Amino acid sequence: MTKQETNIIAPTLATRRSPLYRRHLQYQAHFKQVGDNIVVDSYPNEGAINDEIEIAKSMGLCDLSTLDRTGFKGVGTPQWLASQSFKVPVLANTAEEQSSQSLLIKLSAQEILVLSDLLFLSEDVKRLYQKAVENHQSYDQQIYNLPRNDSHCWLAVTGINATELFSKLCAVDLRSHKFVQGAVAQTSLAKTNAIIIRHDLNKTPCFYILSDISGAEFLWDCLLDAMSEFHGAPVGLSALQTLASNQ
Amino acid sequence: MKLLSCPLNGLRNISEFTYGGEYHPTPDHQTTSSRDWAEHVFFHDNTAGIVIEWWCHTPSSFWFLAERNTLTDEVVRTFTPDELYTKSIIQHETKPETTP
Amino acid sequence: MKSRLPAPYGRLINRQKPIQFTFENRIIHGFSGDTIASALMADKQYLLSRSFKYHRPRGILTMAGQDANTLVQLPSSPNVLADKQAIEDGMQVTGQNYTGSLIRDWGALLGVFSRFLPVGFYYKAFFKPRGMWEKWAPLIRKKAGLGVIDQSLKPAYHDKQYKFFDVAVIGGGPAGMQAALSAAVGATEVLLVDENPYLGGALNYSRFDSDGLYASGLLQQLLNDIAANPNITVMTDAVCNGWFADNWLPIVKGNRLFKVRVAHTILCTGALEQPALFHNNDLPGVMMSSAAQRLLHLYGVKPGSKAVILTGNNEGYGTALDLQDAGVTIQAIIDLRKNPDYDDIAITAVKKGMRIETGQAVYAAQHQGSMRITSVEVRKLISQGICSDHGEIIACDLLCMSVGYTPAYQLACQAGAQLSYDDASAMFTITNCPDKLHLAGSVNSLWALKDVLSEATNVAHQVTNELGTTDLVLESPIRSSIPSPNHPWPIFAHPEGKEFVDFDEDLTIADIINATGDGYEHIQLVKRYSTCGMGPSQGRHSALAAARIVAAATNRTVADTGVTTARPPFSAEQLGQSAGRSFYPARRSNIHYRHLEAGAQMLQAGAWYRPAFYANKNLSTQDCINHEVANVRSNVGLVDVSTLGGLELRGPDAGEFLNRFYTFGFIKQPVGKARYALLTNEAGVVIDDGVACRFNKNHFYVTATTGGADSVYQSMLKWNAQWQLDVDIANVTSAYCGVNIAGPNARKVLEKVCFDIDLSAQAFPYMGVRCGLVATIPARLLRVGFVGELGYEIHVPQQYGEALWDAILDAGEEYSLKPFGIEAQRILRLEKGHIIVGQDTDAMSNPNEVQMSWAVSRQKPFFIGSRTISELEKQPVSRTLVGFQIDDKSAPIPQESHLVLSENQMVGRVTSCCYSPTLEEVIGLAYVPPEIASEGDSIIIKSTNGVLVAATVTKVPFYDPDAKRQEL
Incomplete structure (x- = not known):
């Protein structure tokens, strides 16, 4: 996508808006539209995308809040998802990437979170949402959908220094060799409840954060403040997409 | 800071948890005596030794129980509520089967 | 600068990097790596500060950042430890605690009157008659001040x-380095912490063999091994x-x-050298043996030119050898022991022909015409603490004390370990450490270097075995039999006193004995009464001596007397x-930013930001709120x-579930309907709705x-x-x-953006709920009426959210729809008599009291x-929440928690009260006793400034009592 196309997209074009869109506007972000979603393409800087990729490799912060995600709860949930050909992890607090590229996270024996992939390859979230609306709205099968798009903001902290950042905000040991690919922690981040998921972008460490959407700006500011000593900065989705697609 | 082992999330700082009071089966509202009801609501056993307590892992809203020695502040073990509450309490007459 | 000894002395300083700073406006030259104290000592500035109470001159004592003698003032911060703080170019250092100048401190005259300042003096002199302390305190605080705070900082x-x-x-x-190395095997990650800017501890300055070469070789080897081990993280300058x-x-x-969270902690905190107690033991020039050795080896500074060593162990001989090697004349070694059990180092000193006096003590130090020691008086020891009637004066400008150590037990004792003392050997032991807390080295009373290293290895292996990274067969560590370095009684009372037990607080032997005489025999009481151990050094050098003196004065053993509790922090911590x-x-x-854009004044409710009201620069706050109220009542x-x-x-x-949780009945609640949900706890108290x-x-x-919300969930x-x-x-x-769109025109506005729901009063009545699209957004609609108008x-x-807000404001433009805030909502609901849980209820309110019996179902189990x-x-009702109306509208409006009076007794309180712009009356809610809770009863409220305001109990709701408007 070229700059001309992205420049004219305003985050308010969509009725569904990230709680952080004003922060992005402050940084004069370039937005882009993917399907119904408006996301930050990149922030203005000297070398544009290449610079952001370098930042993301070291320490970057990206807002994914307008990307699709969903969740399900209830005794029947794991079995139902398995019957929909999903690979459901055995252990709670584990994430498993699906062959369709979506990420399925088991939060407890009865609770699952599903995140779409950064390249928009998978339709899993939309499909599951439709299925749930069609089949489970009478709530008599112990499967309950959760409005994860709206209850939680979705951020990504990337780069080899990401764990240094977390050590200033979180009392759980998230260092690379202790908190490996697929690990999940439901914990307190800057005194806010958060789900932290390790899901690397190929060789670049990446941590997804899902946290109460009403506290999104507070958390965003805390993360940026804690990043400053490591020269971390916000990055657009395009940098992450590049890292995710380059094998 | 003390560590507490959550049956779902593992060892975490105690600041991630909310204390939920001592485990105490609720007497039957309709059949219990006034005295026993008052004991249940207003009086605490204040046991010196092993007690069972409710704890909630706040970030995941996960409730569990802990056996704690009030003399040494040592948590002997933690476990999920279904160990004590084995089936759905459908009628108000039904009480949890196990008492410590 | 030329006074510095050549390398290898001064291992911490970089002679290529001179640094210049000032002390008391005098220019001082030092080197990078110097502390303030070492640079001053090199510049022959022996006087560093004045003591807290008597303003006595004080100099270097430990050179380890452990005592209050070296507290100095920097422009930005007071109470800086001069023997710890590194010098920087241009630093401006001044002394503390003096009137006039550091040299001529008029406050020092206090020392002359010291016998009129006995222990417990403050309690005795200034607290009677009552109230006197307030008058004395400012004067005393000024006198006893510790530095100056820069308030503009x-x-x-x-x-x-x-x-x-x-x-x-x-x-x-050595213990810590060895323990770290032995533990850092396999995947075990080790943190090694030292409060000094360097590793090695005593290996840097102490003498471990007769020719003084062994330590530096061992240190270099340990440093190399640690540097080469990727599993070890070193934090120096860290406490x-x-x-x-x-x-x-x-x-x-x-x-x-x-x-820092770890699985195991190994404490290798070492031991703290202790002072001897004799007359004038606080003079500049009197210091710990280890302080003199630190000056020599770490900073290349000669601590004096003529030294006397007061020793109760063999370590003192090592100090003598070190000083002599550096060119200091050893005037004498005064050994408290009558028949010393010499080790190789001591024998070397003896062979060098130094003057050695055994069975003798330093009875007093003198300072003729100087701020610094000029001689000592040495007397023969007759029995414990008792010296002969006269002795010999020996000239010196340095007196080194080497009479024993206490383990740095503080962290272990914070963890619940027991500190015990054996009176016979004068040795400490630390026992009962919690699991996963371990000791190694001199903190565990090991003194021989090979014992220390062996124990450190052993403890580390124990830890790695427990961690599962090793499976080693543990050999029991070596324990050589060497004499105790601790002398049991280096305490020599003097008729003129001034044998300081606690340098921070200027407490002498007599002060401690007097405290026990005043009836404070328990060591904890002695501490609080005398203030012994309460100064900046927290008893590190006074706890042992105080325990010994109290033990003797109360005919107990030191073991029985014990020492005071060690609490965190170990060292002074900045706020x-x-x-x-x-x-x-x-x-x-x-919608947050839409509120800001519309001029809202935000308030915080818990963590949430909410709009209080929307400001208009032409209107007062109250008028803004009243306009918002009026717009809801008459429009939307x-x-x-x-x-x-x-x-x-x-x-x-x-x-x-809801049937059991809330008070109402929910099982038969029809689909498409809402029901009020009142929550009580097991004590029957209303806690949410x-x-x-x-x-x-x-x-x-x-x-x-x-x-x-969170606690209900x-x-x-x-x-x-x-x-x-x-x-x-x-x-x-979230x-x-x-x-909430509310007001008579609410339906008309909503009809413009909602097409798939029949909004008519018949199809969607009051307390109905529906799902549909509002401005194409999927929505849940609830016809509920907190403010008492037609509303959704x-x-x-x-x-x-933001798109919805914009769409409704757009649709409402033709009806002059305006946003309203929390303040207007509070007035609107009060006009309707709706309670706010937490404001109109308290920790005792049951549904009956707040007239909510109607919301309690009695039809369910x-x-x-x-x-x-x-x-x-x-039981009889003791209070009821009622509505009231103020009789005289011009009276000061009562506030929340103002009292309701009856015959001048308080009988209730106001929970909500405001001017109602709709009714043009002052209305409110209050708890009152049942006798005056009927409509028309008169009540008296004690309003602002004690003004008594008459009010009348009024039927609730005040506004629209038949509830017609919300059902439009």
């Missing part, structure tokens, strides 16, 4: 960080200031507080360390209710108060953990953004508070 950025290791080794001396449960260690380094970066979570509705208004709690209850037992909306047989959407989960009903409970508070709460997925409520109903 801009605080530096302080920060906190978590760290994780398998093992923390506290103390980087572990406490031990907390489960090995949680606060480590302070620079402006950052590290919160900034704990006040550093903190988090105050803030929650914002999706819009309020953001996103902060209300939202809980989804889904499943076959959802109705049963909301509405329960039934969207289908198995699905309820329940609202909760802004402040109560947690409470629901806890109850269902017991009930095990087939229901799922989800907190969707997932929904809500607005519209709840939409959070990320659509039970709910959480049912038994208590039925018990309470058998």
Whole structure:
């Protein structure tokens, strides 16, 4: 996508808006539209995308809040998802990437979170949402959908220094060799409840954060403040997409 | 800071948890005596030794129980509520089967 | 500068990097690596500070940052340890605690009157008659001040960080270095912490063999091994200031507080050298042996030219050899022991022909015409602490004390370990350390270097075995039999006193004895009465001597007497360390910025930001609020209710669950209807309220108060953990953004943006709930009426909130729809007589008292508070929440919690009160006794400034009592 196309997209074009869109506007972000979603393409800087990729490799912060995600709860949930050909992890607090590229996270024996992939390859979230609306709205099968798009903001902290950042905000040991690919922690981040998921972008460490959407700006500011000593900065989705697609 | 082992999330700082009071089966509202009801609501056993307590892992809203020695502040073990509450309490007459 | 000894002396200083600073406006030259104290000593500045009480001249004592003798003032901070603080170019250092100048301190005259300043003096002299202390305090505080605070200072950025290791080794001396190396095997991650800027501890300055070469070789080898081991993280200049449960260690380094969690802690904190007590033992020039050795080896500074060594062990001989090697004349070694048991080092000193006097003591130090020691008086020891009648004067400018150590037991004792003392050997032991806390080295009373290294290895292997990284067969560590370095009684009372026990607080032997004489025999009481051990050095050099003196004065053993409790922090901590970066979570509705753009004044309710009212520069605050009220009553208004709690209850037992949880009945609640939900706890107290909306047989959407949502949710989960009903409970508070459109024109506005729901009063009546699209956004609509007008709460997925707000404002433009804030909402609801849980209820309010019996179902088996409520109903009511109207509208409007009086006795209180712009009356709610709770009863309220205001109990609701308007 070229700059001309992205420049004219305003985050308010969509009725569904990230709680952080004003922060992005402050940084004069370039937005882009993917399907119904408006996301930050990149922030203005000297070398544009290449610079952001370098930042993301070291320490970057990206807002994914307008990307699709969903969740399900209830005794029947794991079995139902398995019957929909999903690979459901055995252990709670584990994430498993699906062959369709979506990420399925088991939060407890009865609770699952599903995140779409950064390249928009998978339709899993939309499909599951439709299925749930069609089949489970009478709530008599112990499967309950959760409005994860709206209850939680979705951020990504990337780069080899990401764990240094977390050590200033979180009392759980998230260092690379202790908190490996697929690990999940439901914990307190800057005194806010958060789900932290390790899901690397190929060789670049990446941590997804899902946290109460009403506290999104507070958390965003805390993360940026804690990043400053490591020269971390916000990055657009395009940098992450590049890292995710380059094998 | 003390560590507490959550049956779902593992060892975490105690600041991630909310204390939920001592485990105490609720007497039957309709059949219990006034005295026993008052004991249940207003009086605490204040046991010196092993007690069972409710704890909630706040970030995941996960409730569990802990056996704690009030003399040494040592948590002997933690476990999920279904160990004590084995089936759905459908009628108000039904009480949890196990008492410590 | 030329006074410095050549290398290898001065291992910490960089002679290529001179640094210039000032002390008391005098220019001082030092080197990079110097502390303030070492540079001053090199410049022959022996006087560093004045003591706290008598303003006595003080100089270097420990050279280890452990005593208050070296507290100096920097422009930005007081109480800086001169023997710890590194010098910087241009630094301006001054002394503390003097009137006039450091040299001529008039306050020192106090010392002359010291016998009129006995222990407990402050309590005795200034607290009677009552109130006198307030008059004396400012004068005394000025006299006894410790430095000056720069009030214009801009605080530096302080920060906190978590760290994780398998093992923390506290103390980087030989024991700590060896323990770290032995533990850092396999995948074991080790943190090695030392408060000094260098590792090695005593290996840097102490003498471990007769020719003084062994230590530096060993140190270099350990340093190399540590540097080569990637598993070891070294933190120097870092203080572990406490031990907390489960090995949680606060480590302070620079402006950052590290919160370190480890599986095992090995304390290698070493031992602290102790002073001897004799007349004038506080003069500059009298110092610990180790202080003299530190000056020589670390900074290349000769601590004097003529030295006397007072010793009770063989270490003193090592100091003598060190000093002699550096060119200091040894005048004499005064050995307290009558028949010393010499080791190789001592024998070397003897062979060198030094003057050695055994069975003798330094009885007093003198300072003829100087601020510094000029001679000592040496007397023969007759019995414990008793010297012969006369002795010999020996000239000297340095007296080194080497009479023993106490282990640095503080962290171990914080962890609950027991410190015991053996009177016979004068040795300490530390026992009962918690699991996973270990000791190694001199803190564990090991003195021979090979013993220390062997124990450190052994303890480390024990730890790695427990961690599972090794499976080693442990050999028992070596324990050589060497004489105790601790002399049991280096205490020599003098008729003129001034044998200081506590240098920080200027306490002498007599002060401690007098404290026991005044009846304070317990060591903890002695501490509090005398202030012994309460100064900056926290008893590090006074606890042992005080215990010995108290033991003797009360005919007990030192073991029985014990020492005072050690509490965190181990060393002084800046407030900034704990006040550093903190988090105050803030929650914002999706509409937040629309409020700001419309001029809203925001207020914080818990973590949430809410609009209080929308300001208009032409109107007063009250007028703005009143206009908002009027617009809702006569037209239509819009309020953001996103902060209300939202809980989804889904499943076959959802109705049963609500039936047990809330007071009302919910099982027969029709689909498409809302019902009021009042929550009580087991004590029958009202703790929250909301509405329960039934969207289908198995699905309820329940609202909760802004402040109560999280605890209601947690409470629901806890109850269902017991009930095990087939229901799922989800907190969707943040997932929904809500607005309430209220006023007679609400329907007309809504009709412009909502097409798939029949909004007519018949099709969608009061207390109805519907799902549909509002401005194309999927929405839940609730016809509820907190403000008492025709109104719709519209709840939409959070990320659509702003678009919804914009669409409704657009649609409402032709009706002059205006947003309103929390303040207007409070007035509107009060006009309707609706209570706010938490404001109109307290920790005792039951439904009956707040006239909510109608919301309590008696048709169901039970709910959480049912038994208590039925018990309470058998008892007479003691108070009732009633509405009232003020008789005289010009009287000062009562505020929340103003008292209701009856015959001048308080009988109740106001919970809400305001001017109602709709009724043009002052209305409110108050708790009153049942005797005066009937409509028309008169009550008296004690309003602002004590003005008594008459009011009349009034029927509630004040406004629209027949509730016609909300049902339009």
